[in-house]
Amino acid sequence: MSRFRSIVGRAMLATALLLGCQTASSAQTTPRQPLRIYAAGSLASSFSDLLTAFGTPPATAVQATYGPAGALRERLEHGETAELFASADMAQPRRLAQGGHKGSVVMFARNRMCAIGRSSLGLTPANLLSRLLDPAVKLATSTPGADPSGDYAWAIFKRADGVHPGATAMLEDKAQQLLGHPGARALVPGHSAAEGVFLSGRADVLIGYCSGASVLRNAVPDLVAVQFPQPLDVSAPYGLIVLSGNPIAMRFALFILSDAGQTILAQHGLIPVTLSGTHSP
Structure with a gap:
């Protein structure tokens, strides 16, 4: 219907x-x-x-x-x-x-929303949430309110509580809103803001659109993109x-x-x- x-x-x-x-x-x-x-x-x-x-x-x-x-x-x-x-x-x-x-x-x-991260993390749909919750893994998103990608990331965080109680607060607390706000600037000259997130070492995983993953992976070596599985997918x-x-x-x-x-x-x-x-x- x-x-x-x-x-x-x-x-x-x-x-x-x-x-x-x-x-x-x-x-x-x-x-x-x-x-x-x-x-x-x-x-x-x-x-x-x-x-x-x-x-x-x-x-x-x-x-x-x-x-x-x-x-x-x-x-x-x-x-x-x-x-x-x-x-x-x-x-x-x-x-x-x-x-x-x-x-x-x-x-x-x-x-679709993907977690784009360093290949050394071994990201898979099965371990994705546990990797994101790892205190040693630096996480970046876009900015909720200014950019829908950030809103989608926060919606994923809210769903995470159903899989791992307390995950929502942990993810919201550790996520760096490095992209999407009006004052955001490329972290590495000559590269896009998303590329700079990894090239500058500011993050190990970026939550973003799956449609942009291939371009990002071509610019930054050793990245993988994993689509969020149910029940995290939005x-x-x-x-x-x-x-x-x-x-x-x-x-x-x-x-x-x-x-x-x-x-x-x-x-x-x-x-x-x-x-x-x-x-x-």
Whole structure:
């Protein structure tokens, strides 16, 4: 039933976007506006490919801003403008919709959470929690509130109490929030913030999105990625909202939901939600 409601919801959004495209296109008398996109940092590579495949009109300037979704949402609430906002969760676009931005929120992909750590730790799904609880293992996460990845990590911590009583408090106490907050800086020049976590020796394990694990492992030697098993695993749905009547933004949102767009997302390690003939786990 929940899958049926999700499909119906996306179909309704597609209909609304199509109608919006027709209305905005027929009413447009001013020069074409830029396509300004605010999107979660974990979407940077996939959205770059999506925009290339989408092929915006020559007169349309694309301005893409990537970063922690919670921080981007706050910037939009404080007056910055974008035509489309894509988040690594559903909460951020819903807050914009509830705060007065007229637009429908739709889930366009999902992700998984992984523990990415040094191979010397011997991480496996079976021993993952005990390794994370080991006082000698330095643990890093993103920042809850500012970045959905941090919220997902804290949700995993809450589930841990059901497996090991007292684990929630222990994990929250030892976790270093090294990523995702507005003031976060790369710990090692020339490397991403996530790479710097390991290259600087600040952490042995980073809780993050499985979709980004392969890039991180290519940059930092001797890392492994282990997906959180049940009952620790949490769902990581990604949501978007179109924030203006710009027909290019509406068509781009439809492209993300199309088979072609969903295939590109899958190529970047995300789980498609509308790809024909597939079923998300």
